[in-house]
Amino acid sequence: MSREELIAKLNAALEGWLDTNEQARTMPNNDIMIVLRSESLLEAMGRLRWDSAFEFSVLMNHLGVDYKDRFGVIYNIFSPSLGRKLTVKAYVEHEKPVVHTLESLYRGINWYERETYDMLGIVFRRHSNLRRLLLPEDWEGHPLRKDYVYPESYGGQDHSREDLLDSCASGKTAKGDSDG
Secondary structure (H helix, E strand, O other): OOHHHHHHHHHHHOOOOEOOOOOOEEOOOOOEEEEEOHHHHHHHHHHHHHOOOOOOOEEEEEEEEEOOOEEEEEEEEEEOOOOEEEEEEEEEEOOOOEEEOOOOOOHHHHHHHHHHHHHHOOEEEOOOOOOOOOOOOOOOOOOOOOOOOOOOEEOOEEOOHHHHHHHHHHOEOOOOOEOO
16 A cells, blocks of 8 residues: 555545644655544544554654643554554644653553653553652652652752753762762
């Protein structure tokens, strides 16, 4: 199936689930991208996963992006039967970033979604174990948000950026020794 045929098939099969401002299209790297409405994500991704016309059964990657006014959740999936990769994107509100988990479709997404929650604060509804993955449970905030304020200290350790920049500028290592 050609790229153009697949794009037409995707647009037809996902018509009610696509973001109203978007159609399936070719990206600059020649991959195909679709933008789904966030409330339709689980159902549309189920169609892509199980429909014999598509069979996007391999989750390659998942990530989140802070666009300041909204968040994006992005999935890279692959269809062995078509030999094609597809990038799927959905947007969620910045004030209430919630989207349904895709664990029922891709079991390996568990830790990807936990990382996205930990770093950006995007909540994955009905996730089996949604808790921090990389940071301690008592960490405040989500470091990859554009509005994140870096803490001055944590656990009794100073994390002041000015101190770090000063030590780098003076050539001191973490132990305070000079490199020279």
